[in-house]
Amino acid sequence: DRVIYLTRHGESEYNREGKIGGDPPLTDQGRKFAAALARFAQERHPIAPACAEKSKADATFGGGGGGQLQLWTSKLRRTVETAHFFDEQYEVTTMRFLNEIYSGLCEGMTYDDIKKVYPEEYRTRQANKLIGRYPGGENYMDVIERLRPVVVELERLSTDVLIITHNVVMRTLLAYFTGMDLLEMTLLDVPLHTVYCLKPKPYGVEIAYQRGVV
Numbered sequence: 001d002r003v004i005y006l007t008r009h010g011e012s013e014y015n016r017e018g019k020i021g022g023d024p025p026l027t028d029q030g031r032k033f034a035a036a037l038a039r040f041a042q043e044r045h046p047i048a049p050a051c052a053e054k055s056k057a058d059a060t061f062g063g064g065g066g067g068q069l070q071l072w073t074s075k076l077r078r079t080v081e082t083a084h085f086f087d088e089q090y091e092v093t094t095m096r097f098l099n100e101i102y103s104g105l106c107e108g109m110t111y112d113d114i115k116k117v118y119p120e121e122y123r124t125r126q127a128n129k130l131i132g133r134y135p136g137g138e139n140y141m142d143v144i145e146r147l148r149p150v151v152v153e154l155e156r157l158s159t160d161v162l163i164i165t166h167n168v169v170m171r172t173l174l175a176y177f178t179g180m181d182l183l184e185m186t187l188l189d190v191p192l193h194t195v196y197c198l199k200p201k202p203y204g205v206e207i208a209y210q211r212g213v214v
C-alpha cells in the first residue's frame with residue numbers, strides 16, 4: 001500500500017510571534033523538527049540508487065514513480081527549509097499550489113492587529129472562512145480550488161509522497177480525503193511538528209496515524 005504523509009513546516013519566526021502569512025525562516029525549534037522529520041522519513045523510506053535515477057528522470061510535477069519517497073514542498077521558505085535535512089538523493093518538488101492561504105494586506109500581522117485595523121473583515125471572515133477574506137487575500141474556497149491539480153496528481157501517483165505544507169492546505173487536504181464538513185474543516189486544529197500518515201484504500205482514505213515528531 002502506498003502512503004501519503006502530510007505535515008506542516010517546522011516552527012517559523014512568525015509562528016513564534018503570532019503573525020500570519022509572510023515568508024519567515026524557521027526557528028531553532030523548527031530546524032530541530034526538520035532534522036527529526038528527515039530521520040523519521042528516511043528510516044521508513046531508505047532510497048535505493050536505482051530508484052533515485054528513475055525518480056530524477058520523472059521529475060515533472062512530482063514525478064511519475066520509481067523513487068521510493070517523493071518530497072513536495074510549497075514555494076515558501078519555511079517548507080523548503082523543512083526539507084533541508086534530507087539526503088540530496090530525495091527528489092524535492094516545490095509547488096506554488098501548496099503555499100499557505102494568502103492574507104493580502106494582513107500578511108505579517110497578528111490577529112490582534114487585524115481586529116484593530118480591519119474589524120469588519122475580521123468579523124465576517126471569522127463567521128465563515130470559506131467565503132470571508134482579508135483585503136486582497138484568498139478565502140478557503142480559493143485554496144480548495146487551487147489544490148485541485150494537487151489532488152488529481154495525488155490520485156494518479158503510485159509512489160509514496162511526503163508533503164510539507166501549511167495549516168490551511170493541511171486542513172483542506174485532510175477534508176478532501178476524509179470527507180469532513182468544509183466549514184468544520186476551517187476550524188480544525190492541525191498542530192506543528194506532527195506527521196499525518198494517510199493510506200489510500202479502494203473506497204476513500206484511512207488516516208493510519210497522526211504522530212508528533214521532534
Ligand code: F6P
Binds near residue numbers: 019021
Ligand atoms: O498561523 C499560521 C497560519 O498558517 C497563517 O499563516 C494563516 O493565515 C493561518 O494559519 C490560517 O488560519 P485561520 O484560517 O484559522 O486564521
